[in-house]
Amino acid sequence: xxxxxxxxxxxxxxxxxxxxxxxxxxxxxxxxxxxxxxxxxxxxxxxxxxxxxxxxxxxxxxxxxxxxxxxxxxxxxxxxxxxxxxxxxxxxxxxxxxxxxxxxxxxxxxxxxxxxxxxxxxxxxxxxxxxxxxxxxxxxxxxxxxxxxxxxxxxxxxxxxxxxxxxxxxxxxxxxxxxxxxxxxxxxxxxxxxxxxxxxxxxxxxxxxxxxxxxxxxxxxxxxxxxxxxxxxxxxxxxxxxxxxxxxxxxxxxxxxxxxxxxxxxxxxxxxxxxxxxxxxxxxxxxxxxxxxxxxxxxxxxxxxxxxxxxxxxxxxxxxxxxxxxxxxxxxxxx
Amino acid sequence: xxxxxxxxxxxxxxxxxxxxxxxxxxxxxxxxxxxxxxxxxxxxxxxxxxxxxxxxxxxxxxxxxxxxxxxxxxxxxxxxxxxxxxxxxxxxxxxxxxxxxxxxxxxxxxxxxxxxxxxxxxxxxxxxxxxxxxxxxxxxxxxxxxxxxxxxxxxxxxxxxxxxxxxxxxxxxxxxxxxxxxxxxxxxxxxxxxxxxxxxxxxxxxxxxxxxxxxxxxxxxxxxxxxxxxxxxxxxxxxxxxxxxxxxxxxxxxxxxxxxxxxxxxxxxxxxxxxxxxxxxxxxxxxxxxxxxxxxxxxxxxxxxxxxxxxxxxxxxxxxxxxxxxxxxxxxxxx
Numbered sequence: 310x311x312x313x314x315x316x317x318x319x320x321x322x323x324x325x326x327x328x329x330x331x332x333x334x335x336x337x338x339x340x341x342x343x344x345x346x347x348x349x350x351x352x353x354x355x356x357x358x359x360x361x362x363x364x365x366x367x368x369x370x371x372x373x374x375x376x377x378x379x380x381x382x383x384x385x386x387x388x389x390x391x392x393x394x395x396x397x398x399x400x401x402x403x404x405x406x407x408x409x410x411x412x413x414x415x416x417x418x419x420x421x422x423x424x425x426x427x428x429x430x431x432x433x434x435x436x437x438x439x440x441x442x443x444x445x446x447x448x449x450x451x452x453x454x455x456x457x458x459x460x461x462x463x464x465x466x467x468x469x470x471x472x473x474x475x476x477x478x479x480x481x482x483x484x485x486x487x488x489x490x491x492x493x494x495x496x497x498x499x500x501x502x503x504x505x506x507x508x509x510x511x512x513x514x515x516x517x518x519x520x521x522x523x524x525x526x527x528x529x530x531x532x533x534x535x536x537x538x539x540x541x542x543x544x545x546x547x548x549x550x551x552x553x554x555x556x557x558x559x560x561x562x563x564x565x566x567x568x569x570x571x572x573x574x575x576x577x578x579x580x581x582x583x584x585x586x587x588x589x590x591x592x593x594x595x596x597x598x599x600x601x602x603x604x605x606x607x608x609x610x611x612x613x614x615x616x617x618x619x620x621x622x623x624x625x626x627x628x629x630x631x632x633x634x635x636x637x638x639x640x641x642x643x644x
Numbered sequence: 645x646x647x648x649x650x651x652x653x654x655x656x657x658x659x660x661x662x663x664x665x666x667x668x669x670x671x672x673x674x675x676x677x678x679x680x681x682x683x684x685x686x687x688x689x690x691x692x693x694x695x696x697x698x699x700x701x702x703x704x705x706x707x708x709x710x711x712x713x714x715x716x717x718x719x720x721x722x723x724x725x726x727x728x729x730x731x732x733x734x735x736x737x738x739x740x741x742x743x744x745x746x747x748x749x750x751x752x753x754x755x756x757x758x759x760x761x762x763x764x765x766x767x768x769x770x771x772x773x774x775x776x777x778x779x780x781x782x783x784x785x786x787x788x789x790x791x792x793x794x795x796x797x798x799x800x801x802x803x804x805x806x807x808x809x810x811x812x813x814x815x816x817x818x819x820x821x822x823x824x825x826x827x828x829x830x831x832x833x834x835x836x837x838x839x840x841x842x843x844x845x846x847x848x849x850x851x852x853x854x855x856x857x858x859x860x861x862x863x864x865x866x867x868x869x870x871x872x873x874x875x876x877x878x879x880x881x882x883x884x885x886x887x888x889x890x891x892x893x894x895x896x897x898x899x900x901x902x903x904x905x906x907x908x909x910x911x912x913x914x915x916x917x918x919x920x921x922x923x924x925x926x927x928x929x930x931x932x933x934x935x936x937x938x939x940x941x942x943x944x945x946x947x948x949x950x951x952x953x954x955x956x957x958x959x960x961x962x963x964x965x966x967x968x969x970x971x972x973x974x975x976x977x978x979x
Contacts, residue, residue, distance in 0.1 A: 381775045383840070408840065440716045443870025443902050504842050505718070505743065505835040507874040535778025535881045535923050539842040542867075543874020567778050580918065588870050 312404045312429050312491075313372035314342045317363070317396070318356060321389050322349040323378050327459050327565070329354035331406050332377025334488040338467055344369045347392070354378075363392075363399045373429075375491070376405040381536065381566045383408030383432065383501075394420045404429035406487030408501060431487045432501040441508025441547045443588045448518030449643060451595065452550035453528040454581050456572050458537065458565040461556040461627065462528035463489050465598040468627040469525050469554075472636050479522040483514050485544060489527045500529055500540045507540060511547025523639075526550065532580050533572040534564055542584060549588040551643065552595040553581055554635060559612060560603040574620060595642070596635040597624040647739045647764050647826075648707035649677045652698070652731070653691060656724050657684040658713050662794050662900070664689035666741050667712025669823040673802055679704045682727070689713075698727075698734045708764075710826070711740040716871065716901045718743030718767065729755045739764035741822030743836060766822045767836040776843025776882045778923045783853030784978060786930065787885035788863040789916050791907050793872065793900040796891040796962065797863035798824050800933040803962040804860045804889075807971050814857040818849050820879060824862045835864055835875045842875060846882025858974075861885065867915050868907040869899055877919060884923040886978065887930040888916055889970060894947060895938040909955060930977070931970040932959035 318332040326333070336343050336356045345361035348354070361369065374396035376385070385393075385407055393403055393411070397420040405411050411428040412418045421428050451469065453462035466482050466489075473480035482489070484496025502510045515524040526548045530537030555577050564571055578594045585592035597616050601609035609626060617624040623634040653667040661668070671678050671691045680696035683689070696704065709731035711720070720728075720742055728738055728746070732755040740746050746763040747753045756763050786804065788797035801817050801824075808815035817824070819831025837845045850859040861883045865872030890912050899906055913929045920927035932951050936944035944961060952959040958969040 408838070440871040440901070443904060500838075500840040502839050503743070503835075504837050504839050504875045504878065505872060507839050508871055532877075532919070533922050536775040536843055537840060538881050538919075538922070539874045539876075539878025540839045541874075542877035543839065546870045546873050566775070569778060583915065583918070584867070584873075587868050587873070 313402055315344045315371055316342055316373050316375045317361060317366035317371040317401065318343055318346045318358070318377045319374050319392065320346055320348045320352050320354050320356070321378055321386065322351040323354050326354045328380060329356065329378050330459055331379055331488040331491065332356055332375065334463060335375065335377060335491050338492045344371045347374070349392070363395055363401070367399050367401065371401060373402045373404050376403070376407060379406070385409045385414060390414055390416055393417050397421050397424050397426045400424070400426070402427040402429065404431060404491070406431045406491065406498070408432055431490050432498045434497050436497070438502065438506040438509040438513055440505055441512050441543070443546065443549070445549065446512070446515070446517040447520055448522045448524060450515060450524045450526060450548055450550045451552045451554065451639070452526045452545065452548045453554050453556055453598070454541070454545070454577060455528055455531050455556040456533070456574065456577050457531050457558065457561060458534060460558045461598055461600045465554055465556055465627045465632065466525040466527045467492070468632045469635065472632045473523060476636060479519060481522070481524055483524050483526045485511065485514065485527045485529050499544060500537065504539065507543025508547035511544050515548060528556070531572070532577065532584065535567055535569070545581065545585050546588045550585060550592055551589060552593060552639065553585070554596050554598050555581070555594060556598045556600070558600040574616065578620065594620070594622055595638055596622045598627050598632070598635070599624060601626040601629055648737055650679045650706055651677055651708050651710045652696060652701035652706040652736065653678055653681045653693070653712045654709050654727065655681055655683045655687050655689050655691070656713055656721065657686040658689050661689045663715060664691065664713050665794055666714055666823040666826065667691055667710065669798060670710065670712060670826050673827045679706045682709070684727070698731055698736070702734050702736065706736060708737045708739050711738070711742060714741070720744045720749060725749055725751055728752050732756050732759050732761045735759070735761070737762040737764065739766060739826070741766045741826065741833070743767055766825050767833045769832050771832070773837065773841040773844040773848055775840055776847050776878070778881065778884070780884065781847070781850070781852040782855055783857045783859060785850060785859045785861060785883055785885040786887045786889065786974070787861045787880065787883045788889050788891055788933070789876070789880070789912060790863055790866050790891040791868070791909065791912050792866050792893065792896060793869060795893045795896075796933055796935045800889055800891055800962045800967065801860040801862045802827070803967045804970065807967045808858060808860070811971060814854060816857070816859055818859050818861045820846065820849065820862045820864050834879055835872065839874065842878025843882035846879050850883060863891070866907070867912065867919065870902055870904070880916065880920050881923045885920065885927055886924060887928060887974065888920070889931050889933050890929060891933045891935070893935040909951065913955065929955070929957055930973055931957045933962050933967070933970070934959060936961040936964055
């Protein structure tokens, strides 16, 4: 799937920054692909890039409107449909990472057909997967796991890929979500795969590779999240990771979308090892990646030092301090 | 979905008895719905009912051909298509529990259209589910879990429903698989739901009920099965069971479809409690249900006595000895 660049990032009127995580991910990791953002009144997300209308974006060369938001269930709100149709009429293609297929909305399907435009549903794949088999595959695998959704699992995996490649280590980010698929141009949104095939899709995503090659597999959900733990479990088993990094956001008081507290890092380490041993008896924690954005630098360093001592693992904020300590540990433990 | 009865059970040429579990389930629990079986040369399954051709079944009043088999991936073998078409031409409807939709096979779709016949894909549902939320629902829930696929989770839940109703306890079997949906006429095949919605589908399946009402929720897969653990985990969290029964088949040396040994009953109890506590902190094991078909009666009793002593839980073979001891324990622990 080749989505014509550059993009106009559509944020709708989402209620918070995290809801625009797809757009934020693309803007952070592929800034050269984004000409600006289109936001509706009341929008509480901001990528910090130019606010543009459709005609303004078109004038700047935009070729695709990317619906860069997430919500529980991945639905397309009715009051956004007009914007999507306007983009098509203006000559843009439209790409979306929602569960709702763009073409399932008749006004959108008709506008696309009428204007000869393409609709990309990045959440969906025509590929048929086999069921997972749990057979050991050559090569190394690292999985990012989390105490919640949206705690930095994708960012950590992308940061690891960048740092490892800079050190000459063979490494590939394996996208398991729509945003990762947008960013890397490959992968599969496993949360949109039929349940029986989750592990199988991940085995396809991360096939046998050279013994010194690392697949950096993007985690999804959390084993402790009541909505998405099934996705997390199937991913863990399909990925058969040798190592995992626990991602966390320490000021979050409630898991995304549900009324419950986050598990502790220790609980996540313990359950990930217990479950992960089914397909890789050697699975172990490598380190901790914390989103310390809510802290100033001194607080962040204190938190990370404490986490590192508590768990006996390197701890960092991938964005603020880099993933050097994690890759140091990886090189030491997997020579 | 009302599938016209009675049925001709199609077993194809499956390689073993377990592969015909859907047909066997319907024949065991709804014998009055089955006029006979249609088997191809080399078939290694046998329901012990009359072998009939399509014309013979039609003469006995059969109204639907039921494809009563399972295989990893739920595909329809090419060499069975002719039989399905012949059934449609003879005036039968066709029902299937496979992942492959009947209508996706053009010869079948055309024959159904040409002869004005119905195609039922019991694995698939048009219903849209929300994501699970983990909110506590009124009423009691029991979930059957297993050391593997096809160890009696459905049979145990159905047997419990029968016994509990006989004792005047409000109880409903909740089907989570295609066979259970066939048998009960309700429910949803959760392994065919898109991954993000597994827990949500189960929450829909088992809504808030009277405080003294029991939902007996059919388990799927195993937390230790590398293919289907994602389904098992999402089901466990969506079901928020107060109690669970561990199902096992002690002579099985290899998990279904994969090259690995079964976990122990103790491992399943432990991991089910650890994971299940996320949505029901009070979750606990109620008992053990063992398929002792491979043992004679004395061996069976010895095995069950040993399992009961080892785990401190009532243990029985639901088919051979009934589920009385399990319901005794349920009534004692949940007055």
